[in-house]
Amino acid sequence: MASKYKGYMGNNLKVNLSTGEITEFDITDRDRELYIGGKGLATKMLMDMQKAGIDPLSPEAMLIVNTGPLTGSNAPCTSRFNAAAKSPLTGAIGTANCGGSFGIQLKKCGYDAIVITGKADKPVYIDITDGKAEIKDAAHLWGKDTEETQEAMDAKAGKIVIGPAGENIVKYACVISQERALGRCGMGAIMGSKNLKAVQAKGTMKIPVADAEGLKKAIQYWTKTLKEHPLTGDVLPKYGTANMVNKINISNVFPTRNFKYGHFDKAEDISGERLAEKYLVKNMGCISCPIRCGRVVEVGGKNVKGPEFETVGLFGSNILNNDLGLINKWNRQMDLLGMDTISAGNTIGFAMELTERGLLKSDLKFGQFEAVGKMLDDIAYRRGAGNDLAEGTRAMAQKFGGIEYAIQVKGLEMASYDPRGAVGLGLGYATANRGACHLNAGYMLFMERLAPINMDPYSIGAKPAMTIFQQNIFEAVSSSGNCLFTTYAIMAKPTFKIKPFGILSKIITKVLALSGPVMDQTGKLLPWGMPIHLPLMIPQTLVISKLTGMNMKLGHFLQAGERGFNIERMFNLREGVDAKTDVLPDRLQKECQDPKRPETRVPLEKMLPHYYKVRGWDKAGVPTARKLKKLKIETTSV
Amino acid sequence: MNVNEPLVKVKFYAGLRAKAGEEKIECHAAKVKDVLHILRDKYGPDFNKALNSCHIYLNHDSIAFLHGPNTKLKEGDVLHILPPTGGG
Numbered sequence: 261m262a263s264k265y266k267g268y269m270g271n272n273l274k275v276n277l278s279t280g281e282i283t284e285f286d287i288t289d290r291d292r293e294l295y296i297g298g299k300g301l302a303t304k305m306l307m308d309m310q311k312a313g314i315d316p317l318s319p320e321a322m323l324i325v326n327t328g329p330l331t332g333s334n335a336p337c338t339s340r341f342n343a344a345a346k347s348p349l350t351g352a353i354g355t356a357n358c359g360g361s362f363g364i365q366l367k368k369c370g371y372d373a374i375v376i377t378g379k380a381d382k383p384v385y386i387d388i389t390d391g392k393a394e395i396k397d398a399a400h401l402w403g404k405d406t407e408e409t410q411e412a413m414d415a416k417a418g419k420i421v422i423g424p425a426g427e428n429i430v431k432y433a434c435v436i437s438q439e440r441a442l443g444r445c446g447m448g449a450i451m452g453s454k455n456l457k458a459v460q461a462k463g464t465m466k467i468p469v470a471d472a473e474g475l476k477k478a479i480q481y482w483t484k485t486l487k488e489h490p491l492t493g494d495v496l497p498k499y500g501t502a503n504m505v506n507k508i509n510i511s512n513v514f515p516t517r518n519f520k521y522g523h524f525d526k527a528e529d530i531s532g533e534r535l536a537e538k539y540l541v542k543n544m545g546c547i548s549c550p551i552r553c554g555r556v557v558e559v560g561g562k563n564v565k566g567p568e569f570e571t572v573g574l575f576g577s578n579i580l581n582n583d584l585g586l587i588n589k590w591n592r593q594m595d596l597l598g599m600d601t602i603s604a605g606n607t608i609g610f611a612m613e614l615t616e617r618g619l620l621k622s623d624l625k626f627g628q629f630e631a632v633g634k635m636l637d638d639i640a641y642r643r644g645a646g647n648d649l650a651e652g653t654r655a656m657a658q659k660f661g662g663i664e665y666a667i668q669v670k671g672l673e674m675a676s677y678d679p680r681g682a683v684g685l686g687l688g689y690a691t692a693n694r695g696a697c698h699l700n701a702g703y704m705l706f707m708e709r710l711a712p713i714n715m716d717p718y719s720i721g722a723k724p725a726m727t728i729f730q731q732n733i734f735e736a737v738s739s740s741g742n743c744l745f746t747t748y749a750i751m752a753k754p755t756f757k758i759k760p761f762g763i764l765s766k767i768i769t770k771v772l773a774l775s776g777p778v779m780d781q782t783g784k785l786l787p788w789g790m791p792i793h794l795p796l797m798i799p800q801t802l803v804i805s806k807l808t809g810m811n812m813k814l815g816h817f818l819q820a821g822e823r824g825f826n827i828e829r830m831f832n833l834r835e836g837v838d839a840k841t842d843v844l845p846d847r848l849q850k851e852c853q854d855p856k857r858p859e860t861r862v863p864l865e866k867m868l869p870h871y872y873k874v875r876g877w878d879k880a881g882v883p884t885a886r887k888l889k890k891l892k893i894e895t896t897s898v
Numbered sequence: 899m900n901v902n903e904p905l906v907k908v909k910f911y912a913g914l915r916a917k918a919g920e921e922k923i924e925c926h927a928a929k930v931k932d933v934l935h936i937l938r939d940k941y942g943p944d945f946n947k948a949l950n951s952c953h954i955y956l957n958h959d960s961i962a963f964l965h966g967p968n969t970k971l972k973e974g975d976v977l978h979i980l981p982p983t984g985g986g
Contacts, residue, residue, distance in 0.1 A: 490951065491984035499912060501985030506911045510978045512958050523958065533912060553985070569985045703986055710983055712951065716963055748984050756982060760953045761930075761961050769962065 263289055266468040267329035267808035268297070273371050273393055275386055277454050278319055278378030282393050287372070293810060294892055296817075297328035297372065298739035299355045300824025302344035303831055305375065306353075307895040312834045316346040316354075316446075317429065317453040319379035325366070325420065325459070326373030328741025329810075332364035332467050335479045335803050336486050337743035339364055339547040343420075347445040348453070349431040349603070349652050350671035352837040353693050353828045354445030355700075357738055358420075359546030360437040365418030368463030376456065385413075385458040390465060398457040402427065405596040406436040409458060417462035423598025425640040426452040430650040432603035432673070436595060439554075439565040440546065443600045445672065445694055470809030478806050482746075482799040486550050490756045491748045496553040497543055501569035502532035504710070508569075509577070511709050511717070512853060512860070513681035515674075516577040517626060518609040519667045519845075522678040522853050524577030530584045535566065539588060551745055559592045567591040567601070570698075573676030574605025579612060580627040590636060597640040603652060604639065606673035608632060610653045610666055611645070619660045621645065664846035669696035670837060679844070679862050680853040682708040684715070684723035686862030687871060688731065690842045693828035699744055702730030711751045712760050713768045718859040722772060724871040725779030729818075733798070736821030740800050750797050780874045786822065790815030823891045826875075826883050830893065839881030842868060903928045904973040908937070912981045914952065917945045930954065931967035933977055953980045 262270035274283045287301070295301035302324045310322045323345045330338040341363025347354025366374065369388045376386070380395070383402040387394045401409050406423040413419055418437070425433035426448030433448030434441045442448075451457070469475055486492045495503050505527055508514045512522035528534065535555060541563050545552030555566030567575070567587050571594075575587045594601050614620035622645040623631035638646025648656055653673055657666035667674045672695025679686030685708065688701025698705065704727050708717040715722065737747055758765050791813045793802040804812040832838070843849065844862055853860040872879065876887035883893075903926040910918050918941050927933045938946045954961045955978040961969045971977070 490982045495912065495982060495984060503912060504983045504985045506978075507953070507980050507983040510955050510958060510980070511960075533915070698986055705986075706984065712982065714953075714960065714962060717960075744986070745984075756951050759950050761966050763966075765962060766966060 263292060265289060265292055265329070265808040265810050266470040267333060267804070268292060269367050269370050269372050269465070269467065271370050271372065273374040273388070275374065275376050275393060275395065276378040277376065277380040277384065277395065277456060280395055282395070294820065294823055296736065296739040296820050298326060298342040298741055299344055299357070300735060300739040300820065300827065302326050302342055302355070302373070303353055303824065303827050304895065305373070306344060306346070307827060307831055307834070309375065310346070314346065316348040316351070316450060319454070320377065321346060321450060323376045323447065323450045323454070324373060325376070327363045327367055328739055329804055329808050330800070331741030332367045333803070333807050334548050335742070336483050337546065337549045337551065337746050338741055339549070340738070340741050340743055341366065342738070343435060343442045343447045345447060345450050346835060347672070347694065348449045349446040350695050351835055352670050352695060353831045354447065355694055356435070356442035356444050356447050358437050358440050358442045359549070359743065360418065360440045361547060362418035362420050362437045362461060363741065364547065365461040365463055367467055368465050369461050370463065370465050374459065376454065378454065380455040383455050383457050385456065385460065388459065388461040390463050401457045406598045407596055410438070413458060413460050414462060417460035419458055419460045421458040422448040422451045423596060423640070425597045425599040428640060428642050428650070429453055430599060430639055430642070431652050431655070432600040433598055434600045436598055439595070441595070444602065444697060448598050469807055471806045474806040475803065478795065478799065478803045481795055482803060483550050485749055485753070485796060485799070486746065489749060489753050492551045492745060496551050496745065499532035499536055500543065500553050500555045500566065502535050502567070502572050504569050505531040505572060506533070507709065508677065511681050513677050513705065513709060514577050515573055515676055515678045517580060518578060518613045518665060519674070519678055519847055522681050526582035527577060529582040530572050530576040530587060534584055539566065539584060546743070549743065553745065557588050559588050564592050565595060570676040571601040571605065574602060574609065578605060578609045578676070581629055583629070586629055590633060593633060593636050597636065599636070599640060602675055603673040604636065606667055607649050607653050607656070608635060610656060610662070611649055613665060614656070614660050614662055617662070619662060667696070667845050667847065669844060670694070670841045672696050677705055678848070678853065680848055680860050682717045683720060683862045684708050684727055686844055686848060686864060687723055687867045688727050690844050690864055690868065691727070691871060692731070693825065693832055699734060700731070702727045702734055704730060712756045712758055713765050713772070714760070715769065715772050719773060720863060720867050721774065722776035722779055724867055724874050725776055725782070727871065728874055729779065729782070731825055732818055732821035734821070735824040736817050737800060739820065739824055740804060742800055746800070749799065752796050783822065783874070783876070785815065786819040787813070787815035790818065819891070823893060826887070826891055827893055829883060833882060842881060901926050903932070904971050904975065906933065906971050906975045906977055908933055908977045908979065910979050912983070914945070914948055914979055914981050917941065917948055927971055929967065929971060930956065930961055930969045930977065934967060948981065949979065951982060954978065955980065
């Protein structure tokens with residue numbers, strides 16, 4: 261059944277690797293209206309199609325790879341596609357998002373989503389072409405790294421592949437597509453558990469458009485605003501995401517020595533400025549991206565993808581390393597092995613502290629790096645202590661101790677920001693459905709440290725409501741098939757003309773801090789109270805409307821994000837991941853970063869009850885029946 | 899510049915380094931606003947325009963949450979001038 265909405269291909273694939281059965285299935289237009297696509301819709305599908313309580317590495321577990329309506333639309337930053345499953349690392353909802361050509365090619369084959377279940381009795385890959393799919397033998401690919409695997413496959417196809425880490429079911433193995441990654445939550449381990457080495461897609465179909473002329477104009481305007489924006493048009497292209505190193509370090513947010521401290525004396529050596537001066541060959545971007553934040557650096561005589569900010573922090577300051585050349589090398593190694601650099605970096609930092617305290621036998625030591633490269637291989641191949649590290653920090657703490665300084669939430673290792681220097685981010689980390697992810701958290705850091713006008717990073721004023729707003733809009737943007745970097749436009753170009761240290765900024769900061777009671781009520785306006793488009797700040801709604809023909813005004817868009825966030829919460833509750841997991845490690849919640857300054861810890865206990873209330877959840881953190889009814893969340897949960 | 903006032907270090911980041919032609923300077927100043935005057939005089943209008951969109955941190959704290967340009971300085975303080983940043 262095709263969709264009445266353009267922008268979608270209207271068809272979906274289901275592949276059972278146990279039986280070899282390949283079928284097509286429908287998604288209703290009502291679900292498209294409610295969830296848009298991507299991670300929100302994928303979680304709805306998991307709720308409807310996957311049994312509760314299954315082992316995420318069992319054959320019956322599902323891996324969903326899907327797109328949003330914007331994927332492949334030629335709108336800015338719309339090569340994004342999503343993967344979702346019950347995470348083998350956390351037991352909670354696992355989602356990951358990636359740029360590259362796979363999502364576009366999947367749609368060109370006529371499919372919005374592919375659902376993979378079962379387990380092949382030998383290594384296989386899935387080959388998708390126009391309107392059909394085949395399961396093929398992957399004996400010649402098994403054992404290869406992610407680059408060798410992609411090189412051995414169809415050069416013109418979009419691909420997702422795993423490396424040795426996925427094959428050996430490292431709990432935070434990622435999936436690589438070109439040089440990009442479905443990084444978090446162990447999606448690569450799920451592919452490995454199914455003996456699925458890769459999926460490739462190559463199609464010729466066209467993505468239908470409702471209003472071609474209107475879409476073209478909206479895209480032109482959006483592209484112009486991104487190119488003229490101080491962050492997306494200047495800072496990110498010039499310095500990449502590592503542009504933040506110095507700022508984050510000066511702000512005491514840069515994790516240092518397994519998050520013991522928030523400042524690294526040698527951060528300058530691993531900054532975006534140094535990367536640009538010493539290592540940058542050129543910058544690169546995903547398809548249809550005018551920002552081009554990616555870095556190309558030289559490693560071993562070859563031009564390869566450079567590290568992102570999170571990798572720089574977790575393989576730099578967090579293990580007391582100021583050698584950017586080593587970070588480039590390890591980043592490349594992990595990409596080839598197919599391993600999430602955030603979880604891997606955190607796990608190595610944690611192992612260093614465990615070793616220092618005599619709780620773990622390993623060669624890993626802060627400030628000494630001879631053992632790191634070998635350990636990354638040992639993790640991927642599950643050799644020696646690497647076999648323990650392959651399970652992640654939470655499992656290691658259960659075995660060796662140190663849970664109070666295992667830096668994870670819900671089992672997912674924390675991104676490279678110490679929330680004691682931005683307490684709203686701490687609330688986001690604690691409540692993010694997939695765990696300690698800065699993006700699912702709502703990235704309050706932007707409002708607290710990066711934006712031209714900041715909220716007081718140590719105050720809790722208005723933080724719950726602002727965190728919820730950010731979490732919801734990130735959910736909606738991601739579900740659309742769009743890169744989250746486009747959300748920088750929310751702080752539009754004219755705001756950068758306000759002096760961050762001037763009187764006007766001070767007044768706005770005070771108003772923001774006092775805005776909590778008003779912000780708390782904004783959710784009640786959705787969807788009908790915001791029947792507008794705001795193309796300068798949130799251009800997605802106009803572009804989705806022109807592309808699909810759907811009535812996607814701002815209120816509907818924000819509510820779709822809220823709905824997505826809530827259905828992820830419902831998935832977690834169904835899997836036993838409840839409010840008890842809305843916590844931070846003791847190191848961040850109970851230890852002050854600066855013992856002389858009591859404000860330098862995350863006062864989660866003061867924010868969380870209010871957060872639940874504004875979300876429309878009860879005191880146990882469960883969405884109320886009224887909230888679910890308002891959000892029209894219904895599932896045929898099995 | 900009054901040498902009786904505290905000697906402070908001023909550090910520039912990202913694109914501001916190219917505009918200044920250097921990564922850091924030292925100067926004597928009693929308050930942040932005195933440093934801003936020194937920088938405007940030293941580097942000219944292009945630098946000054948960029949300066950207006952920068953965050954200024956005194957050691958590890960944004961002056962926006964201290965006393966803004968009237969924040970007092972003491973010997974050995976480091977003033978960080980940071981152009982807009984973003985990533986994630």
